[in-house]
Amino acid sequence: MLHISIKPEVIFTFYGLPVTNSMIASIVLTVLFLLFGIYFSGAVGRSKSKLVFFVRFAIGKLYDLFKPVTKEKSRELFPLLASFFFFILLSNWLGLLPGVGSIVIRREVPVSEETIDEPESAATRIVSTPIIRGATADLNTTIALGLFAFVAIQLLGFKYLGWQYLKKFISVASPIAFFTGILELISEFSKIVSFAFRLFGNIFAGEVLIAVIAFLIPVLASFPFLMLEVFVGFIQALVFSMLTAVFISSATAEHHA
Amino acid sequence: MDVESAKQLATALAIGLGAIGPGIGIGLIGGKAIEALGRNPEAESSIRATMILAIAFAEAIAIYALVISLILKFT
Numbered sequence: 001m002l003h004i005s006i007k008p009e010v011i012f013t014f015y016g017l018p019v020t021n022s023m024i025a026s027i028v029l030t031v032l033f034l035l036f037g038i039y040f041s042g043a044v045g046r047s048k049s050k051l052v053f054f055v056r057f058a059i060g061k062l063y064d065l066f067k068p069v070t071k072e073k074s075r076e077l078f079p080l081l082a083s084f085f086f087f088i089l090l091s092n093w094l095g096l097l098p099g100v101g102s103i104v105i106r107r108e109v110p111v112s113e114e115t116i117d118e119p120e121s122a123a124t125r126i127v128s129t130p131i132i133r134g135a136t137a138d139l140n141t142t143i144a145l146g147l148f149a150f151v152a153i154q155l156l157g158f159k160y161l162g163w164q165y166l167k168k169f170i171s172v173a174s175p176i177a178f179f180t181g182i183l184e185l186i187s188e189f190s191k192i193v194s195f196a197f198r199l200f201g202n203i204f205a206g207e208v209l210i211a212v213i214a215f216l217i218p219v220l221a222s223f224p225f226l227m228l229e230v231f232v233g234f235i236q237a238l239v240f241s242m243l244t245a246v247f248i249s250s251a252t253a254e255h256h257a
Numbered sequence: 258m259d260v261e262s263a264k265q266l267a268t269a270l271a272i273g274l275g276a277i278g279p280g281i282g283i284g285l286i287g288g289k290a291i292e293a294l295g296r297n298p299e300a301e302s303s304i305r306a307t308m309i310l311a312i313a314f315a316e317a318i319a320i321y322a323l324v325i326s327l328i329l330k331f332t
Contacts, residue, residue, distance in 0.1 A: 004331055005331065006327060006328060006331045006332060065306070068303065068306075194317055197317070197320060197321055197324055198313065198316075198317045198320055200324070201317075201320030201321070201323050201324045201327075202320060204324075204327065205320070205323050205327070208327065235309065235313075236313075238309070239309065239310065239313040242306070242309075242310060243310065243313070246310070
């Protein structure tokens with residue numbers, strides 16, 4: 001039967017810290033990303049390899065994309081936004097690689113949760129757990145990313161507007177301003193939830209979709225859906241970073257009210 | 258109706274009803290974007306960027322319904 005789990009599964013524990021399969025994926029990705037970043041920063045002026053040129057091209061295009069939104073703050077905000085973009089993009093695509101989700105480890109676990117009536121029985125069942133799971137197909141990762149974006153928005157708002165920034169939320173100028181301030185405050189916190197669920201829902205739904213199609217028709221049928229998911233992964237990475245850019249630029253803008 | 262069949266129904270209804278609104282919304286957004294493109298073809302890149310953002314907002318609502326039904330289905 002299909003193996004679909006909405007929460008990541010624990011592979012092993014590291015000094016009491018449970019290490020889940022999506023954590024392994026995100027750590028692998030972060031290390032590779034870091035190594036490539038070090039290589040790239042050394043090679044960018046000198047190397048003539050196609051990879052370096054391609055990455056420069058991609059970063060340039062991304063910069064042009066963010067420029068109309070972030071305007072004169074582009075140089076300051078671009079590292080944050082591009083990190084969001086590339087981390088999300090690569091974790092989305094990592095989840096689509098062959099072998100991710102299909103390489104499993106099998107373990108025998110006692111059937112203790114279901115049959116509490118007979119705790120002494122040595123009944124075990126075999127549970128197979130995928131070793132790697134796409135990092136963004138895990139709600140923990142996406143909530144972390146959402147919190148990060150939220151904190152960045154608030155900090156940059158304070159940095160550019162100082163205490164003026166709070167005026168958007170707490171205002172006693174008029175009853176209406178007071179009420180809209182409360183609404184602004186709620187909508188500020190709902191950004192975390194909406195960031196997290198949008199990314200998680202899209203990516204996890206994509207994995208479920210591919211798994212279900214591959215289960216119904218084993219040969220070739222999931223290929224168009226795989227291409228769709230490559231596209232969706234790109235769009236979601238773009239949407240996440242673009243929304244962060246829009247929110248930051250609206251939080252740092254001087255508003256005349 | 259027992260709990261299991263109620264759960265199955267709830268799964269289907271959650272995503273089925275939840276997809277109606279975003280479907281209409283995305284259709285409207287796409288149609289209006291094409292209308293804007295017809296009036297002002299030079300603004301293609303900014304129209305496209307805004308359209309994708311707006312579609313992401315509308316689609317997020319369908320995704321909430323999807324998450325609900327996934328939770329119902331797999332827990």
